Amino acid sequence: MRIGIVCYPTFGGSGVVATELGLELSKRGHNIHFITYNQPVRLELLGNNVHYHEVNVPEYPLFHYQPYELALSSKLVDMVKLHKIELLHVHYAIPHAYAAYMAQKMLREEDIYVPIVTTLHGTDITLVGNHPFYKPAVTFSINKSDAVTAVSQSLKEDTLRLFDIKKEINVITNFIDIKKFKHDFTDCQRDMMATQDEKIITHISNMRSVKRIPDVIKTFYNVQKEIPAKLMMVGEGPEREPAERLCRELGISEKVVFFGNSNEIDRILCFSDLFLLPSETESFGLSALEAMASNVPVISSNTGGIPEVNLEGFSGYLSNVGDVESMSNNALAILRNERKLNEFKLNAKIQASKFAIENIVPKYEALYEETLKTCLFSEKL
Numbered sequence: 001m002r003i004g005i006v007c008y009p010t011f012g013g014s015g016v017v018a019t020e021l022g023l024e025l026s027k028r029g030h031n032i033h034f035i036t037y038n039q040p041v042r043l044e045l046l047g048n049n050v051h052y053h054e055v056n057v058p059e060y061p062l063f064h065y066q067p068y069e070l071a072l073s074s075k076l077v078d079m080v081k082l083h084k085i086e087l088l089h090v091h092y093a094i095p096h097a098y099a100a101y102m103a104q105k106m107l108r109e110e111d112i113y114v115p116i117v118t119t120l121h122g123t124d125i126t127l128v129g130n131h132p133f134y135k136p137a138v139t140f141s142i143n144k145s146d147a148v149t150a151v152s153q154s155l156k157e158d159t160l161r162l163f164d165i166k167k168e169i170n171v172i173t174n175f176i177d178i179k180k181f182k183h184d185f186t187d188c189q190r191d192m193m194a195t196q197d198e199k200i201i202t203h204i205s206n207m208r209s210v211k212r213i214p215d216v217i218k219t220f221y222n223v224q225k226e227i228p229a230k231l232m233m234v235g236e237g238p239e240r241e242p243a244e245r246l247c248r249e250l251g252i253s254e255k256v257v258f259f260g261n262s263n264e265i266d267r268i269l270c271f272s273d274l275f276l277l278p279s280e281t282e283s284f285g286l287s288a289l290e291a292m293a294s295n296v297p298v299i300s301s302n303t304g305g306i307p308e309v310n311l312e313g314f315s316g317y318l319s320n321v322g323d324v325e326s327m328s329n330n331a332l333a334i335l336r337n338e339r340k341l342n343e344f345k346l347n348a349k350i351q352a353s354k355f356a357i358e359n360i361v362p363k364y365e366a367l368y369e370e371t372l373k374t375c376l377f378s379e380k381l
Contacts (some may be wrong), residue, residue, distance in 0.1 A: 001368060002031040002084055002113075004076065006100065007091040009040040012123035013286040017174050019043050024177070024361045026050045035079055037068070053079050069095040069102070076103035080114050087368055089117045090145075093125065094134055097141035113213045115146035115375040117367065120169075122151070122283030122304075123210075125159050139163045147371045149364075152305030155283040170367060171334040172306070174284045175360035176352055181266060181293040190271035193257065198228040202272040202296070204265060204287045205279075207237025212301075214239075215324050217246050217256070217279040219299070222254045222328035224255055227335055231256045232268055233358070269294035273341065274331055277306065280321055292316075292352035297344035299331045315351040316344065 003025060007018035019042040022032040026049035034040060046052055057071045076099065079085060088103070090096035097118040107114060118141070125138070134187040142148055142165055143196055149172045150156040156169045185251045194200050205211040233243065233256060241260065247253045262268065269275075273293035277300040282288075284305040288298045292309075298316035300306050310316045315332035334344050 001372075002033070002086045003368070004033045004035055004079060004083075004085040004088045005091070006035050006072070006076070006088065007040065009036045009038040009043075013174070013284070014042055014091045014119075016042055016286065017046060017121070017353045018089075018119075020175070020177060020357065021089075021361065021364065023050065024357050028361070028365070031083075033079060033083055035072070035075060037173070045267065051083070071094070071098045072099040073102040073106070077106050077293070080107060080112065081110075085114060086370060087115050087117065087366075089119065089368075091119045093118060093138045093141055097145055098137055101141055101144045109145060109356060113126055113375060115371050116144075116148045117149065117371060118142060118145040119172075120148065120150045120155055120159055120283075122155060122281075125155060125283075127160065128218070134162055134253045135163070139165070140256055144169055147367055151284045152308050154305040154308065157292070157305075158283075172363045172367070173284050173360060174289065175355050175357045176289050176293045177357045178207070178353060181269070181290070181352075189267070193227070193232065193271060194230040198230050199223075199273045200232060200271055201274045201276060201356060202232040202234065202268060202291070202333070204234040204268075204290075205277075207233075207235045207239040207243070209239060210280045211239065212238075212278045212280055212322070213243045214246060215322065215327070216276050217243055217250070217252075218324045219276055219278065219327045219331060220256070221250050221252055223331050223335065224252060226332055229255065232259065232272065234256065234259045234262050234268060235262050265290065266294065269296055272296045272337060273345075274299060275316075276327070276331070277301065277310075278319075278321070278324075278327060279303060282306050288316075289352055289355055292348035294348045295345040297334055297341075297348045299327050299334075301327075303339050309351075309355070311347075311351050314344075315348040 005022045008015045019040040032050050034052045039052050055075045068091050088098045088100050100116045148167045149170045151174045153171050188283045203216045247256045275296045275298045277288045282304045298310045300310050301321045302318035312318045319326035328341045
């Protein structure tokens with residue numbers, strides 16, 4: 001198949017999943033065209049089956065905000081015609097599904113029909129999409145898609161609750177390439193981050209308020225009072241500076257390392273003993289899954305799709321949002337007992353394997369084929 005993939009090219013989960021999906025599909029013989037405003041951060045290799053097409057938005061003083069949706073829909077039309085793309089898979093409802101629908105309508109004027117598969121990832125539904133300004137457009141875009149997927153059962157339920165959706169929503173979860181987390185390097189240089197007797201706790205996110213960064217810091221503060229520990233904070237965002245200030249106020253700055261955005265997440269997870277994810281809401285919890293794939297148990301909130309990923313009492317523990325005391329106690333319950341820690345590390349890998357890429361990508365392939373057949377049948381009527 002010749003598939004066009006539209007996504008945000010940043011470090012966010014939707015962009016990562018879209019890129020990994022495209023790369024895996026290319027290995028399976030499909031011809032993949034990424035169409036976005038920058039080369040996706042995980043897209044390191046272009047080749048015969050993987051292509052990148054940049055969306056340029058001309059600057060016009062007439063526009064207070066430059067019309068990315070207009071530029072994207074026009075680019076999609078051009079790329080479908082030039083490369084004979086058979087199907088568009090758009091990640092994030094807005095603006096991607098909206099732009100794809102406009103491209104589809106333009107192409108119909110030339111008797112070209114390309115179906116749209118829309119994948120819902122989370123904040124496009126629960127935060128941005130539910131805003132009164134955007135809600136009608138999001139509802140319209142989802143209903144006009146030829147097929148719709150959500151990355152968790154929780155997100156599907158939220159979408160049906162918040163929007164008047166007429167389309168069937170297929171749950172196809174996020175996934176992990178387990179092979180990338182085997183850590184073949186012999187020395188992950190743990191001693192650069194902590195002493196032999198210190199436990200290493202890690203958090204990875206875009207450091208927005210929804211991630212509840214203060215809860216990460218406070219949970220670690222409680223843990224380090226009981227056992228020697230270090231905290232690794234990976235990511236950039238508006239909550240980083242307040243987090244650094246909170247660390248200074250609590251007197252733990254020397255025990256916390258802020259990495260910013262990093263391309264060495266696999267190495268950081270290699271020497272981690274525990275992962276913290278106390279989010280206000282998560283449609284899935286991809287960062288937790290990556291941690292689990294690295295044999296790192298997870299202490300998390302019980303919101304959204306996280307309980308579908310982090311199995312209570314097996315790969316980690318779940319607590320109510322904001323319950324720092326519970327998260328602290330759960331973290332200590334794992335870290336204090338070396339045998340229990342090793343058991344949870346082993347279980348984390350087992351749980352992550354359920355989301356292996358080879359188990360999930362065939363579900364997308366089947367959906368593509370079904371969507372193409374349905375659209376072809378409709379065209380003949």
